[in-house]
Amino acid sequence: MTILYHRPSGMTHVLLPPAPNILAALDAGPADAARIAERLGFAADDEAVDVIAARLAELAQSGLVAIED
Amino acid sequence: MRPALLLASVLADPQRALSLAGEDWQALLTVARAELLLGSLAHRLDGLALPPAVVAILADARVSATHGRTQALWEAEMARRALAPLGVPVVVLKGTAFVAAGLSAGVGRSIGDLDILVPRTALNVVEHALIDAGWEWVKPDPYDHLYYRRWMHELPPLTHPERDRMIDVHHTILPPTARPTPDAAALIADALPLGNGLAVLSPADMIVHAAAHLFADGDLAGGMRNLWDIDRLLREFADHPDFAETLRARATRHNLCAATARAIRLARRLYETPVDQTWAGRSQVTDGLYLRRLTARDGWGRERRPASRFAFYVRSHWIRMPPLLLARHLWTKARR
């Protein structure tokens, strides 16, 4: 479990995997669920991409990730 | 001196704080907190040699103000993210705008709900985008929705359950039924982009809006802070070339000359704002009535003039809605 203080919002979040791993993967620059799956070693793993997409939406709701379409 | 007037005089000239005794401080800090001006006062007095107990209280107020600033800017960012795909102009108003634009009026200011101004034609798409992004209606009652949509200048209030913060979406700065009808399109057209997808009103429009907001409430709640905003804005923009002329033109355009002139006169009396005498005109007898109402709080933080408050309360309804509508609205509320 990871505890994270998010300076721009002043909010503290408790993160369970894969949330911290997704945030770490985004260090290398913006990416969609498929690209993040690749960066986490789950290339071409559709199920993993779906899970990551769901977690991305959750991270966006909490403000830790901004989704630009 | 009444504690509220003492507060105003210290805000205007912080050096005056050096001569205050214990009970003065107790009353002044209590009134400042009740008038939501403690954060502003704490920044004005930062660094002065004051009694330790006072220094500690002011330091706490700066902690609260810093946190309030972070929350306000974050709420604006979350609204920006929800509305960016619409490509609709979004103008941030009041406290959040002062902070977002880095104005002295925002320093230490306590900030409440997020107020945004959008074009009237975009109200529906903005509403749906906010609902999709997680905001929810505060009041589920359909009558309130109808009342808001038709007579008020805003959508019914929305709140975001994750952060318990409220957002008010306006399409003009005064209810459409109010006597003065501001030019909403001009407000948006001349808004200044902040570079992050949000915009703030032009300096002159900010002052006109602050004046309209002060009197629109009628009961002048939070009037001291509102006038402090106007004082800070006037001083900040005073060096703009022929700013007084621009301000007069905007006030005229929005049919808010009287309100803007009175607000400037009251700021001058309360906070000694340097103002072009010819412009705001000589102070009127009724200014004294407003001033008494604005500085009605006692040293324990209690509102002390219920009688005059009632008079102003009725006026506030009248400003919002002409007498005929007022009767129907009150009747509907009572009967329901």
Place this chain on the structure above:
Amino acid sequence: MNGMADQQGGDGPHGHDAADAPAGFAPTRRRLMLGAAAASTVVTIRPALASTAGSVMNCQVPVPDPKLGAGKWIDGQGRVVDAGSPNAFRPPYRPLKAEEIRRAMQGANFPGADYEQSRAYMAYIRKLQNGMSGFTCYQSLQMPRP
């Protein structure tokens, strides 16, 4: 359960936990990292008025919010409906006290109300939003929400 990673979020948070660095594709690592699909993986710390105000303040919740006008009843889902609507209940004659709500949260009935009425009142209270009277009272009574 690794220990607490000391994170500082920049604009986009960049702190991460070295122990979880992907070390090649292994089923257990996959399940460990992807976690249960349904479980939420982000819990935001909310300001807690919960335990302290509960013991600190003696608050009450008017059902329904008087701002909504007189002559309103509460239906089974806690929605505010017009008086006399089918399978709706007459509201309580006075605001519900913090202690009564705390007991109702554990299944007890409100004084002078039967089981169905009490469940309807609780459904209304659970839907309270910031800005409606009683919201801070109910917020302060809820068991800590991590």
Place this chain on the structure above:
Amino acid sequence: MRHGFAVRVGPVGFRIGSEWQAPVAALARLYEGYPAPPDGVADFTVRLEAARPWRRWARPAITIRGDFTLPDTAPLPLAQGLLAAEMGMNLQMALGARRWLLLHASCVERDGRALLMSGHSGAGKSTLSALLGERGWRLLGDEFALLDPATGLVHPFPRPVSLKNESIAVMAADISHERFGPLIAGTPKGDIRHLRPAADAIARMAEPARPALLLFPQFGQTEDLRPVGPVESFVRLTQASTNYVALGETGYAALTALAQGIPAIGVDYPDTASALRLVEALWAEAPR
């Protein structure tokens, strides 16, 4: 206001204004020996007011107001004026404190080291800390622990202990009568009686202590001890703090340091005697 009282509890100055004389007289007796706010300026103001002017005489009911208020507070009968003042003071701390990370926890000290007990209201923290305060520990506070973010020390907040129902008799057994406030009956929490901390705890209210052990006590059928990891301890403490979020990064740094710095143990206890025994045993094992 007609009647007023000012007092300092630990580092916090309060002033209480009241439209009636009785609550202020009761406060003066209960807080006898406590210092006044420094520089004559209180951090917080509490007001005991009549909701309506005629309510001062007709079935008088106290509305609790002050610098910080909650919108839904229910009025209290005049006879419970002391309780109303206590609630008002607690609410100012809960909503207004910014100098320290405020933890809803009891706290006692021995040789410069502090034992913190955090748990929901009704977990017996107040009674336990009051008992320990009579058994060789210095009571730092039964309701709030003030964690100084700059130093990591806990500052005392030794307000009179609020004893409820059965715990009144438990304490009255071996403590002299004049350290007790009046019995306040029929409150929302049943009978309440306030116990003044020992003279030493009041005299040394300015002396902070280093936290050494954190317990999460709870009534349970059988004794049970369960170590609590730093992450769980951190999350539980955020739910026991009313100003954690308001302190921003300072609060985050202070609470992570505390949660990682001292051992935390969940303690289920069936009765007060076993609780006291468990606390002494756990304290003996706590690292120096």
